[in-house]
Amino acid sequence: MSKFLSPEAQRLDPYTPGEQPQDQQYIKLNTNESPFPPSPKVLEAISKAEVGKLYLYSDPTCAALNAAIAGRYNLKSENVITGNGSDEILAFAFRAFCGEGVGAAYPDITYGFYTAQSALFGLNAKIVPLREDFSINVEDYMDFPGTIVIANPNAPTGMTVPAADIQRLLEKDPNRVVIVDEAYIDFGGESCVPLIGRYENLLVVQTMSKSRSLAGGRLGFAMGSAGLIADLNRVKYSFNPYNVNRLTLLAGAAAVEDEDYFQSCCRTVRETRVWTVEALENLGFTVLPSSANFVFAKSDRLSGETIYRTLKERGILVRWFDKDRIRDYLRITIGSKTQMEALINALDLLLKEEK
Amino acid sequence: MSKFLSPEAQRLDPYTPGEQPQDQQYIKLNTNESPFPPSPKVLEAISKAEVGKLYLYSDPTCAALNAAIAGRYNLKSENVITGNGSDEILAFAFRAFCGEGVGAAYPDITYGFYTAQSALFGLNAKIVPLREDFSINVEDYMDFPGTIVIANPNAPTGMTVPAADIQRLLEKDPNRVVIVDEAYIDFGGESCVPLIGRYENLLVVQTMSKSRSLAGGRLGFAMGSAGLIADLNRVKYSFNPYNVNRLTLLAGAAAVEDEDYFQSCCRTVRETRVWTVEALENLGFTVLPSSANFVFAKSDRLSGETIYRTLKERGILVRWFDKDRIRDYLRITIGSKTQMEALINALDLLLKEEK
Numbered sequence: 248m249s250k251f252l253s254p255e256a257q258r259l260d261p262y263t264p265g266e267q268p269q270d271q272q273y274i275k276l277n278t279n280e281s282p283f284p285p286s287p288k289v290l291e292a293i294s295k296a297e298v299g300k301l302y303l304y305s306d307p308t309c310a311a312l313n314a315a316i317a318g319r320y321n322l323k324s325e326n327v328i329t330g331n332g333s334d335e336i337l338a339f340a341f342r343a344f345c346g347e348g349v350g351a352a353y354p355d356i357t358y359g360f361y362t363a364q365s366a367l368f369g370l371n372a373k374i375v376p377l378r379e380d381f382s383i384n385v386e387d388y389m390d391f392p393g394t395i396v397i398a399n400p401n402a403p404t405g406m407t408v409p410a411a412d413i414q415r416l417l418e419k420d421p422n423r424v425v426i427v428d429e430a431y432i433d434f435g436g437e438s439c440v441p442l443i444g445r446y447e448n449l450l451v452v453q454t455m456s457k458s459r460s461l462a463g464g465r466l467g468f469a470m471g472s473a474g475l476i477a478d479l480n481r482v483k484y485s486f487n488p489y490n491v492n493r494l495t496l497l498a499g500a501a502a503v504e505d506e507d508y509f510q511s512c513c514r515t516v517r518e519t520r521v522w523t524v525e526a527l528e529n530l531g532f533t534v535l536p537s538s539a540n541f542v543f544a545k546s547d548r549l550s551g552e553t554i555y556r557t558l559k560e561r562g563i564l565v566r567w568f569d570k571d572r573i574r575d576y577l578r579i580t581i582g583s584k585t586q587m588e589a590l591i592n593a594l595d596l597l598l599k600e601e602k
Numbered sequence: 603m604s605k606f607l608s609p610e611a612q613r614l615d616p617y618t619p620g621e622q623p624q625d626q627q628y629i630k631l632n633t634n635e636s637p638f639p640p641s642p643k644v645l646e647a648i649s650k651a652e653v654g655k656l657y658l659y660s661d662p663t664c665a666a667l668n669a670a671i672a673g674r675y676n677l678k679s680e681n682v683i684t685g686n687g688s689d690e691i692l693a694f695a696f697r698a699f700c701g702e703g704v705g706a707a708y709p710d711i712t713y714g715f716y717t718a719q720s721a722l723f724g725l726n727a728k729i730v731p732l733r734e735d736f737s738i739n740v741e742d743y744m745d746f747p748g749t750i751v752i753a754n755p756n757a758p759t760g761m762t763v764p765a766a767d768i769q770r771l772l773e774k775d776p777n778r779v780v781i782v783d784e785a786y787i788d789f790g791g792e793s794c795v796p797l798i799g800r801y802e803n804l805l806v807v808q809t810m811s812k813s814r815s816l817a818g819g820r821l822g823f824a825m826g827s828a829g830l831i832a833d834l835n836r837v838k839y840s841f842n843p844y845n846v847n848r849l850t851l852l853a854g855a856a857a858v859e860d861e862d863y864f865q866s867c868c869r870t871v872r873e874t875r876v877w878t879v880e881a882l883e884n885l886g887f888t889v890l891p892s893s894a895n896f897v898f899a900k901s902d903r904l905s906g907e908t909i910y911r912t913l914k915e916r917g918i919l920v921r922w923f924d925k926d927r928i929r930d931y932l933r934i935t936i937g938s939k940t941q942m943e944a945l946i947n948a949l950d951l952l953l954k955e956e957k
Contacts, residue, residue, distance in 0.1 A: 248836070249829030251779050251803065253701030255723075261687045263841035264662050281657045290653050293849070298648045302636045302815035307619050331686050331820075334842045342722075346608030367697075368610075417747065424606050448606065460657035463848035465686075474604030481603070484616030485722045487689045493818035494648070495851050498656065 262359050264495025265566050274586050277564040278429075279402075279541050281460040281516075282583040285498065286508040289461070292493050292501035305493040306587060307484075312491070315500040316468055320440050325473040328480060329499065331490045333430060333454040338364055338467065339482040340450060341394075344424040345370050350393040354383055356573055358402045358428065377404070379570075381535055381543075385412040389419050398428040400436045403568065403578040405537030407436035414439075417446040423476065426450045433458035433513050434520070434581075435538025440470055447472035457540055458513050459502040464495040511587040516540050520581045526591045545575040548601060557597055563590055615721040617714050629908045629941050632919040634757075634786075634896050636815040636871075640853065641863040644816070647856035648849050660848040667846070670855040671823055675795050678754050680828040683835060684854065686845045688785060688809040688822025694837040695805060695824065696749075696868050699779040705748040709738055711928055713757045713783065729945055732759070732927075736890055736898075740767040741787050744774050753783040755791045758923065758933040760892030762791035769794075770805075772801040779830065781805045787930040788813035789875070789936075790893025795825055803829035812895055813868050814857040819850040875936045881946045885953060900930040903956060912952055918945055 248255065255503035265278040284290075320327075330336035341364045345351050352373035355359045365372040375387045381404045388395050395416060400407045413587040416425050427439045429451055439451050450471040459541060469479060483490060491499075502509070524534045524542060531547040551574055555567035566578040581587065603612065620752050622632040639645075668682040675682075685691035696719045700706050705726035708716045720727040730742045736759045743750050750771060755762045771780050782794045784806055805826040811817035824834060838845060846854075857864070879889045879897060886902040901909060906929055910922035921933040936942065 249827070249833050250777070251699050251804070251830065252833045252836070253697070253699060253704055255701040256833065256837055256938055259836055259840045262843055263837055263839070264659075264843045267659055267661055267663075269661050269665065275658075278659055280659060284654045285656045289656065290650055293653045295645055298645050298853075299639045301640045301644065301818040302638060303630075303816040304619075304633055304635060304811070305820065306622055306624050308622075310624065327816060331847075332842060332844055334844070338841055342608070343611045344606050344608060346610040349608055363840045367837075376677055385824070413812045422605070447604070449854045456659070461658040461845075463656040465660065465844060465847040472604070475606065478604050478607045478611065481607070481614055481616055482611055482722075484618070485718045486693055487687060488617055488619045489689070489817075489820060492686075492820040492847060492850055495847055498653075 250546060255369060258366055258369065260363050262363040266564060272562065274563045274582065274589055276580040276582050276586065276590060278567040279457055279488070279580045280462045281329070281457060281512060281540070282586060283460050283512045285460040285504035286502050288500045288501040288505045288567055288596065292497040293479065297494065297497055301493060305489050305491060307488045307489055307495055307501050308498060311498045312499045315503045319503050320470060322443065322470055326443060326470050326476055327468060328476050328483070329468045329491055330483070332456065332465040333428070333452050334360055335490060336467045336469045336479070337361070337428070338367065339486070340426055340452070341365065341368050341370065342482045343478040344394045351396055351398045352388055352391040352393060353396040354401065356381065356404065358398050361396050382406055383408050385416050388416055392420070392423065394424045394426060396428065398430065400412045400538040402431065402539065403541070403566070403576070404535050404543050404574070405431070405539040405541060406535055407538045410437040410442065414442060417442070417449055421448055424448050424450060428452045430454045431457060431539035434516055434540045443470055443472065447474055450475050455499055456503055457491050459509060461498055461502055464498045466491065466495050466499045505551045516581050519584050519587055521593070522584070523581060523587045526587070530591070530594055540577050541576050543576050543579045545577070546598070549597060551575045552576050554594070554597065558593060561593055604636065610724060613721055613724065615718050616672055616823070617718040621919060625895050627917065629918045629936050629937065629944055631935040631941065631945060634812055634935045635817045636812060636867060636895070637941060640815040640865045641857050641860035643856040643860045644853045647816040647852040652849065652852055655927040656848060658848070660844050660846060662843045664851060667851045667854045670858045674858050675825060677798065677825055679833055681825050682823060683831050683838070684821065684823045685838070685847055686751050687811065687820040688783070688807050689715055690845060691807050691822045691824045692716070692783070692835070693722065694834045694841070695781055695807070696720065696723050696725065697837045698833040699749045706751055707743055707748060708751040709760065711736065712753050713837055716751055716873060737761055742773050743771055747775070747778065749779045749781060751781045751783065753785065755785065755786045755789070755894040758896070758921070758928070758931070759890050759898050760786070760894040760896060761890055762893045765794050765797065769797060772797070772804055776803055779803050779805060782806060783807045785809045786812060786894035789895045791870055798825055800826065802829060805830050810845040810854055810857055811957065814864060815867065816853055816857055817854045821846065821850050821854045857926050871936050874942055877937060877939070878934070878942045878946070881942070885946070885949055896933050896935045898931050898933050900932070901953070903953060906930045906932050909949070910951065913948060916948055918948055
């Protein structure tokens with residue numbers, strides 16, 4: 248921290264992303280990437296001819312991509328905004344809908360970025376503990392007078408909130424915004440997208456990083472009433488008008504248009520998740536009920552830290568959070584069947600060594 | 603603006619980018635893009651194999667690209683940060699180095715984004731008028747107690763400030779940061795990069811959008827003391843840790859490594875600029891002395907608005923700012939020789955029609 252840092256930036260609480268070793272020597276089950284390459288249509292869309300056009304700016308309105316997303320979700324383009332990953336979209340939303348007198352409420356155990364962004368905008372954050380069983384109970388938010396942020400399925404638990412519960416939050420106070428972060432919704436749970444036409448205070452955030460195999464392309468999007476989307480654009484044009492690059496615009500549209508590939512990837516992840524949960528339980532793990540492309544699990548014998556460190560030494564990365572309430576757990580991405588077999592074998596060995 | 607918009611977001615002053623028609627029916631001389639495609643090495647770098655890896659996150663530290671940039675500018679990696687366009691880098695810098703009690707000073711006529719970002723962070727901005735001849739006189743900033751932002755060459759004038767003048771600003775008050783936005787430096791003017799080792803309060807911002815033909819890839823970078831760069835990373839990790847996508851990381855490194863192509867493109871733009879200035883002057887235009895890949899010019903007979911609108915009807919886009927002091931001027935990108943000939947012919951015809 249230099250002497251030049253502003254007081255506001257001193258108060259920041261930067262996010263620590265999962266390890267991203269660049270040598271690809273690990274079985275990477277730590278950042279919830281898809282185990283599948285992007286759709287073949289993405290590979291076609293990023294042609295040499297398109298790469299050759301990189302000297303021209305991208306379309307700041309992201310019109311073609313927004314239209315493709317709108318088409319997929321039965322919305323209009325005015326209901327969609329795309330960003331450089333859903334992290335950027337979330338930042339726009341925190342700036343647009345929170346500030347002086349309007350704080351944000353979210354769970355104590357959830358995506359760590361909400362805290363980083365609350366600090367970025369100097370917000371009053373109400374941290375609401377998850378219930379004992381790690382569930383989100385919307386009653387705890389019912390009377391909160393600011394913006395509510397719910398990850399559904401939640402991370403790192405993978406657990407869901409029924410859409411009907413979100414609906415009650417929306418109806419209880421039509422003057423507050425409810426942001427539903429559906430980064431993992433394509434792997435399970437009930438999406439709130441069908442509610443968008445009915446509630447002007449609902450913002451649904453999704454990402455192409457997981458179910459559409461575009462983590463490295465950086466593409467997130469939000470869907471909501473035209474008013475909320477216009478507000479987000481107001482922030483975007485104050486921050487970074489050309490926020491999505493040309494090739495990612497093409498990749499995103501191609502990915503959205505390949506519904507069969509998308510469905511097939513999501514189905515396979517769900518099947519592998521069922522297999523993984525059973526295998527973990529057979530090894531004595533407690534596994535929270537996951538609707539995501541990861542599971543959150545703890546061993547009945549070894550600490551989360553021990554397992555995390557030993558697996559890493561043996562070439563398998565999972566995510567461990569050194570944080571109260573969840574220190575014993577590991578967040579394990581659902582990779583390919585082969586990767587999960589390697590994980591289970593490694594855990595089996597590790598547990599046998601402890602005997 | 604919806605009823606949900608925060609007071610902070612109501613006070614925003616969003617930037618209006620130049621028109622970006624997507625049908626490519628225009629001769630586009632309005633957003634200072636390069637007339638040349640990216641280096642052939644960029645086309646090689648974005649291979650199908652790399653596109654196929656988009657399911658993996660990009661490296662949040664941008665290590666390979668930062669090393670390439672550091673190598674090119676005789677710096678260390680700790681002196682470099684890359685962003686999703688230089689707009690993002692500028693936003694990080696405004697947050698890192700400005701805030702309560704530390705405002706920003708910049709010219710009345712300069713890149714419009716500084717105003718948008720001052721509003722984004724609720725800063726006190728001191729707007730310093732350019733001198734009568736549109737030059738920046740650093741004396742006007744000498745006693746300013748906050749962060750100074752100087753575009754060099756300035757936009758939209760194209761005029762430069764000597765590096766020795768920037769040096770005096772740096773020395774006058776070592777406790778304030780001076781941001782030099784060198785978006786156009788590769789086309790003329792004296793870069794402040796060689797001063798980085800000597801002044802820990804100097805931040806130089808550059809972009810690959812212009813001289814490296816990667817506007818559509820979105821890639822900007824800043825170079826400065828390790829302390830300033832660490833501060834910028836603190837903001838980045840609070841806002842968007844994976845801010846640069848995989849393909850742009852590759853494109854940027856490939857572009858930086860093709861020095862010959864870069865030099866050749868810059869040289870051609872400078873030659874075409876000389877030709878264009880002479881042709882404009884022959885048509886009765888006053889042209890400010892430009893060191894950028896654009897010129898700022900006014901006709902002795904027709905208003906800026908008339909020329910802008912008529913050219914647009916005839917398929918040529920230039921940039922016109924409806925703003926005091928510069929309403930009579932047009933900012934004209936230096937495109938290919940063929941494009942500039944088409945522009946000059948169109949202007950010639952237009953002026954003859956007025957006789």
